[in-house]
Amino acid sequence: MPRLKIEDLQKIKEKHKADFALREGGYRAKVTVHMGTCGIAAGARNVMTALMDEIAKANRSDVIVTTSGCAGLCAREPLATVEIMNQSPVKYCDLSDEKIREIFKEHILGGNPVEKYALVMGSETTY
Amino acid sequence: MEKFRANLMLCAGTGCVASGTTKVRDALRDEIQKRGLDEEIKIVLTGCNGYCAEGPVLSVYPDEIFYQKLTVEEIPKLVEEHFLKGRPYEKLMFKEPEKKTAIPMMKDIPFFKHQVLRVLRNKGLIDPEKIEEYIARDGYQAAAKALTQMTQEDIIKVIKDSGLRGRGGAGFPTGLKWDFASKVKSDIKYMLCNGDEGDPGAFMDRSVMEADPHSVIEGMIIGARAIGAHHGYIYVRAEYPLAVKRLQLAIDQATEAGLLGNNILDTxxxxxxxxxxxAGAFVCGEETALMRSLEGKRGMPRPRPPFPAHKGLWDKPSVLNNVETLAQIAPIILNGSDWYRSLGTEKSTGTKVFALTGAINNVGLVEVPMGIPLRTIIYDIGGGPKKGRKFKAVQLGGPSGGCIPESLLDIPVTYEDIVATGAIVGSGGMVVMDDNTCMVGTAKFFLEFTADESCGKCTPCRVGTKILLDMLTDITEGRGKEGDMETLEDLGRDIIATSLCGLGQTAPNPVLTTIKYFRDEYESHIKHKWCKAGVCRSLTTFWIDEKMCKGCGACLRGCPSKAIMGEKKKPHKIIQELCVRCRSCYEACKFKSIKILPANFEGDPSELVGVTTETETKKGES
Amino acid sequence: MAEKPRILIVDDELIVIRSAERVLKAEGYDVEGALGGREAITKIEQNSYDLVFTDLKMPEVDGITLIRWIKKTKPSIGIVIITGYPSQDTIKEALELGIIDYVPKPFTPSVLLDVTERAAEWIKGRKPEEKKVKEEFPPAMEAELERVISDLRRKQGALIPVLQRAQEIVGYLPPVVQKKISKGLNIPVAEVHSVVSFYSFFTMKPRGDHNIRVCLGTACYVKGIERVLSKITDALKINIGDTTENRKFSLEGVRCLGACGLAPVMVIDQETHGAMTPKKALEIIGQYEPAVLEAVSASGMEEMAEKEG
Known part of the structure; x- marks a missing residue:
């Protein structure tokens, strides 16, 4: 590491924001990908990979991704739930690589839920 | 930018490493790779989490799921369930003793729930071997502030106002210590850190040095600036190899980053x-002794004045602060003295870390606001004594401290209130003892320690502790006589009054407090030759109550000297001539049919057993 | 032992083995060669050697691994390293493993003979009376010790750090080492001795191959370390501060290792073992010396109660 100046301390902090958003909480949006056996069989892994890729490309540290088990609606897998802080959660179904990328841009970054892919909006909160 | 969806914080403190962290880390890494999750999930090795008894422990973020007692065998299942399928794996979660339901989240586990983390603010959250992670948690911001925006007086004022007191034992106000040293004019001054955590039962300093070494370094930079020192030493016990390694790495990284050395942060x-x-000497925890040891000599204390603030290391003005004290400095500088005072009491401000160990359910490090009742720490956080056992005492302050009985558990934990009981807060070791512990034996244990560690410079301590020890040995071996307790008390008080340093001045505390609160145990040892806890071998007879024995054979199988006889399902018998009084039968019996009687007891035990039960009940109620 | 020691030369280059053989055989030494660490292990298992000369850099089983193996399985064999890379670090590592000396590569016959003679003397002096406290130590150790002293000579308060390093190198601090340090640092020998005797970390007695440290802290006391300790002292027939007759184990009591969460705690060499019971402790020691376990099971100790308070 080169010698630091005072302003470098802040820069380093910024650089590690993504990891610490995970550890400390304080994120803006949370996406839960449902990864039960059915979800994985239907392609939830690709959805997850595409989502991680988008987040990395957009360089966002305020979006976190978690996984959960089967959502109970196996026919409509892959499923994902998007929760923006202070808004009701939206569940998306029949997801694909392209669809999740679109949702990321429109809903997670833009703030507008993508109704055409949505299964329910303002659904039951499980947490 | 690399982006992970989860961070797995795996504890790599001394305790967890001993329980197998390294193997678990390898298994976890391999399994995650095998499942193709290595670009999504990051494994971070952290310093000591403080929950050592259940190690290796792992926290998963962002879910905040806490796993314990990890084994290599369980890793594939854990990875599959939690990280692939998203179902937290219940089998490895914390379960409350005697209950079956798992508690998934760390913040809900009683052990963690009551804690307020200031000193341990980074525990389990950062990789201690990476300076960037410390900086990402506001690290070195306080040093930058102290070096650019504050004068020496400003720094000292904030620390004084915060009410911070030395966490190493005596509780001397830190700001005052700095103030003295800053006012002395000298071309050379030293800023020193005491990492010679000698009190048995205390390990918070080890934890801080392992988990957050930069917090100690930052505290020292600020202290050095306040007193005008340009050279410092961290004195660490040789028994803590991992702490030494992490500190050295932290110093090297900080030096490379220009946070130590010349022209820090270009200021x-x-x-x-x-x-x-x-090199292993308990007395070196005493400040003048520590400085002698740093000079490469025998670590013997010397009379004060002159105080180290005037004449310390190599006769130069020096300040010595304890590890935990220094770890508190940076947040105080950043958040101000009012923030610090918002917890604790008027005279004992802020938080204190305690090492909760011994005969208790939840063992580990706990950081709590000062002033909370001892009972909260022992019962709410610690989960109380193990099932079927009775709380007897909690030992505070190591060999310089004392034993506090059940009846005093509601006192608040502050420097003053604890001293009033005869114990001291000390460095914060809290060892819980249950009815399996003999209090006379405990006093003897501590005197063995202090008599051995006495440096020998002053007579009251060198000879006095030896006499105390000899008398206690006599009592535990059946040679106690009338008047012994009074002699112990008189002599103890004399040693306190006349010893040169803190070691001698506090060494009699374990004896005095046990006599004060457990007088009946001493009497029973001296008069009735009866150690009711069954610990002192010469003062115990083990006897099977035939009415209660189910003949299960547990005692018989466990007896190393084959002193127990009996047929299955019929009452057993102990052949006293063969018995070595090792207690193993007593502990093996599930039906409480084995009783502890006085030495060489002959006569009708049934009468005596009745008496025992009665007195024990009374004691429990008082 | 025969007049001349039996020597095994280990190197991955045949030419080195051949030339060493030529030089040493001419002087009457009983010499054999092994191409690489693996062959060496096979040979050492089958025959008995007094000295092993080994290269460090070898494919597959390297020199350090070989030395570790020898130290563990046949600690009485003396080891000399042959190295073309006498860097401070590798030598330090080898020294910590307890080698006698080293031969730089390429070597002249006279250097090789010189080192061999010294090593043979060393082996001879040590073997018949192992219990006697040795008054001299291997030449490589001496050189390393001198380097440490000259590195730290100018530092304020150098005595304790030098003693710590010296103990790492030699294993303990006999009078001869203390005298050397006294001279090197220009501190009276009485003062050196006073410091050595003051701190519990320093020992003037040689330690065994494995150092068992039992924690005597409060938490360990409450959790029953005394019973664990008494089983260990019974099984090894030594007390705290002593070394077993075969030099395999030393036993030390320490004041709190700061691992109170795992109480009671025992450390063997660098490994920490927590939640000890008398049985578990003996099982762990048994991994180093199976005889301990056998002796114990013979006396019916395997049924020892597991339950701890």
């Missing part, structure tokens, strides 16, 4: 820091 301030390895 023109110089501070060089070195580690000095102790």
């Amino acid at each position: 023109g301030f110089d501070f060089k820091l070195e580690i000095y390895l102790g």
